[in-house]
Amino acid sequence: MNQTQFIQQLPKVELHLHIEGSLEPEMMFALAQRNNIELPFATPEEVKAAYEFNNLQSFLDIYYQGANVLVHEQDFYDLTWAYLKRCQQDNVIHTEIFFDPQTHTSRGIAFATVIEGISRALQEGEKQLGITSRLIMCFLRHLDEQSAFETLEQALPYKEKIIAVGLDSSELGHPPEKFMRVFAKAREEGFLSVAHAGEEGPVSNIYDSLELLNVSRIDHGVRCSDDAVLVAELAEISMPLTVCPLSNTKLKVFEKMEQHNIVELLRQGVRVTINSDDPAYFGGYMTDNFMAVAQSHDVTLQEMAQFTQNAIEASFISNQEKQQLLAKLHAFVERSKQV
Ligand code: HPA
Ligand code: ZN
Numbered sequence: 001m002n003q004t005q006f007i008q009q010l011p012k013v014e015l016h017l018h019i020e021g022s023l024e025p026e027m028m029f030a031l032a033q034r035n036n037i038e039l040p041f042a043t044p045e046e047v048k049a050a051y052e053f054n055n056l057q058s059f060l061d062i063y064y065q066g067a068n069v070l071v072h073e074q075d076f077y078d079l080t081w082a083y084l085k086r087c088q089q090d091n092v093i094h095t096e097i098f099f100d101p102q103t104h105t106s107r108g109i110a111f112a113t114v115i116e117g118i119s120r121a122l123q124e125g126e127k128q129l130g131i132t133s134r135l136i137m138c139f140l141r142h143l144d145e146q147s148a149f150e151t152l153e154q155a156l157p158y159k160e161k162i163i164a165v166g167l168d169s170s171e172l173g174h175p176p177e178k179f180m181r182v183f184a185k186a187r188e189e190g191f192l193s194v195a196h197a198g199e200e201g202p203v204s205n206i207y208d209s210l211e212l213l214n215v216s217r218i219d220h221g222v223r224c225s226d227d228a229v230l231v232a233e234l235a236e237i238s239m240p241l242t243v244c245p246l247s248n249t250k251l252k253v254f255e256k257m258e259q260h261n262i263v264e265l266l267r268q269g270v271r272v273t274i275n276s277d278d279p280a281y282f283g284g285y286m287t288d289n290f291m292a293v294a295q296s297h298d299v300t301l302q303e304m305a306q307f308t309q310n311a312i313e314a315s316f317i318s319n320q321e322k323q324q325l326l327a328k329l330h331a332f333v334e335r336s337k338q339v
Helices: 003-009 025-034 044-049 056-069 073-089 101-105 111-129 145-161 176-188 203-212 222-226 228-236 245-250 262-267 286-296 301-314 319-338
Strands: 012-018 092-099 132-140 164-168 192-197 217-220 240-243 271-274
Touching: 003 286, 003 301, 003 319, 012 217, 012 240, 012 271, 012 286, 012 301, 025 044, 025 056, 025 073, 056 101, 073 092, 073 111, 092 111, 092 319, 101 111, 101 132, 101 145, 111 132, 111 145, 132 145, 145 176, 164 176, 176 192, 176 203, 192 203, 203 217, 203 222, 203 228, 217 222, 222 228, 222 240, 222 262, 240 262, 240 301, 245 286, 262 271, 262 301, 271 286, 271 301, 286 301, 301 319
Parallel strands: 012 092, 092 132, 132 164, 164 192, 192 217, 217 240, 240 271
Antiparallel strands: none
16 A cells, blocks of 8 residues: 555544634535625635635634624534535544634624534534544634633533533734633533644743643644753643644745654654644645645654544543544554555
């Protein structure tokens, strides 16, 4: 089996995917029409042409605008279902999905509309496609603490559908400490936590996410390489980093994929994983992200499989479920040696 076949067929686990970031331009147009919403673009091709970003904020502006076409429960269902069908193509066997309720509630869409549409599709995905999943609710860090508290309150009736809280949006100027109290409350309520940190922001955001927010994983975290002591500590405590290679080059965190530090971090013993972040905006789903890393770095098949192993170990499923996924992975690796 050559490297491309190995990567395509490798069982994958995704831990960093914003469901709103899986909105393909074609669906954006279809939903705009269905919901009578005007788009500032004439065709899906024009939308794609606008996806040239020079930093995180330039992406976020267009990403929030795109989300305006999501109105009804069925829209959230269709969005999630389309993503799960893409997962099936890429041999994604488990996925942990972010959603941003404030992007929708701030436009007058009910929290219930959002979560019911997404979770109905996730249930269907498990039934029809055999893809297991968890849901993570993110607070938008550019909004204030009060709004995050209100969002947490709205989530409480849906507690059993949400495994963790997270923190996304503009990292610069919105450090973890701003959300210390709301994360403490979320943990009291039984949620796990994760946070975007060290994507564009400084290493202090990684330290503070660990110390002040008590996160179980760091989303992105690639700036940790600025601090050798931190890298050693992340390895020591097996802290997972959900790295998103195509996102990082699209948003100019690294100029070129060859400069990306994911393979170096893997070899330094950090529990790094490969993820797609906002695949409709960054030019690729899971297989594309694995391929981008393999084509720009000298990596072995064993290292490729290690990314999946890391993701299984870092996931929010039970130990028994982890053992089942590890068995699937190991069976694939053994099979790949015979063909
Ligand atoms: N960073 C911060 N916020 C986000 C991202 C990201 O990569 N994607 C969607 N919201
Ligand atoms: Zn992200």
